[in-house]
Amino acid sequence: MAKKNATTGKFLSKDSSIYEIEDLEGPPGVIRTKSAKTVCPIDGKMGAAYVHTLQGEDHVGEAAHMLSYSWGYSIGDIVDTLTGFCLQNNLDPKRTYIWMCCLCVNQHRVVDNNANDQSGMTAPAKIDFFSIFGERVKKIGHLLAMMAPWKAPIYITRVWCIFEIFTAHRTGGCKVDIVMPPREKQSLEQDVLDNEGGINALYETLGNTKVENAKASEESDRLAILTKVMYPHLSHLDSVVCLPAVLFVF
Template structure:
C-alpha cells in the first residue's frame, strides 16, 4: 500500500482544491476521535465527474474492511464498490498505514460466524483452544468451524466503534444474531457466570428458541491424568442418540453448573459500567405477553429465572 499524502489539484476553475488520489493507492476513512481507520479500500479507478454541475472525483474501489460513511464535511468524492452502486463520500479521507483487528490481519475475507464464543478473557488460551477444538469435533464442523471471538474480531484500539449505548448497535449483538449458536467456555471457577456480558449472551441464546447452546470446559490434569475437555449441549447433536449424549456428558463437572444457578444479572460484573447499564436497559425494554392466568413478571427476574431453569435442566442428568 502507498502511504504518501494525496496530491492536490483543481477540477474546475473556482471550484476549490480537492483530494486527488491515484490508482492502486490505499484509501482510508478516518476520524479524529478514533485511532484506527473506519474503512480501508484499494483504489482501482479514478475519474472526473461533472455531470451534475458540481465537479467531483468518482472512485471505483475494492473494499477491504470496514465501511465508508457520509458526513457534512465530506470532501467532494464519491466511492464506488466493485460490483455495486456508488456510495456516499466519507467524512474524511487520507492516506496512511493500515491497522486492523487480529482477524483482519489473518484474512481480509469477511465470514459469517457459525458459533459465537462466550467466555472470560482470564482463562488459559490453551484451554480456550482445546474447548473450540473439542466442540468442532463433536459437532463435525470441519470447514465450517467459524467462531466469533470478540478479542480477535474487534479492533481493540477502536472499541468505541464496536460498543454502543444501544446493545442492538454493537458488533457483539450483530455477531450473536448471525451465529447458529453460543459456545459457553467455562474456566475451572466458572467465571463467565459472574460476567454480565456472558450472562446476556447465554440468555439471548436461550430466548431465541432456534439457537444452539453448548457448554465446554477443560478439567485440569490431576493424579497422573491428562487434562480432559468435556462438552455439554442443550439439545441432541444431529446424528447423536439420547444414550450417546448421556455418556458424553456424564463426567461434566456439575459444580460449574451449580454456580450458574446462583446468577443474578443485576450483580454481574463488567469492565465498563456503561456496558452493564446498556445490557440491563435492553432486557428491561423487551416485550413479553404472560400466558393465560399467569402474572406479569419483571424482565430482570424473568431473565434470571430463564438462566437458572435452563442450567438446572442441563445439570439434572449429572445430579442423579
C-alpha cells in the same frame, strides 16, 4: 514455554488470559500489534480487527458458531475447549469458523472509544456493543457458552456473557451449547455421577447465580445492560443462565 512479547515486555504462554495478551489499557499487545498496519475495511482507517489480517480458508471464513466467553479465560483453555467441541461434533478444526469478539471486533476502535468516554469527548463513530453482540448472536444462530471452572464459572459473573446467552434465549431458532475445557468436563461428569456432593456443588453454583451482581470492564456497560435490557426480566433471567448448564449435565 513462556514467550516474551516484544511490544509489552510480558512473558506469554498458553496459560495467559486474553486480558494479558491484549490489555486495552496498556500498549498494543498481540492482537493490536498484528493489525496495526492493516486498513480497516469497515471505516477505511488504519488499524483493523485481527480477523482482517487473515487470509485463506485455513484461517478465516464465515462463522457458523459464536464463542461466548470471558477475557479472563486462558488461551490454552479456549483452544482446548474449541478443539474438544470440534472432535465431539465430528467437525474439521480447519473448516470450523468461530466468531470471537477479541479477534473480530476492531480493538483499536475500542481503545479510541474508551479514551473518548474518559475524556468526555464524543467519538466520531461510537461503538454500539449492543448491536455488535446482539446481532451476531441472532445472525450466527449458534452460541457456544464457555463455562469454566465448572464449580464457579467466570462466565456467569460477566454481564456481557449473560447478555449474549439472554439474547440467544430470546431468539427463536438460536442454538446454545455449553462448552468447557476437557479437564473441566471430566471433573464435572465424575463429580456429578460418582457422589452426591458433586451434584449438590452444581446446584449450589447455579443457585448462587445473581445476574445483578455480574461485572463488566466498564461500569457504564454493566449499568446500561442491566437498565436497558435485563431489569424487566430479572425475575426469570437467573434461571435462563442456569438452565443450559443443567441440560448439559443431564
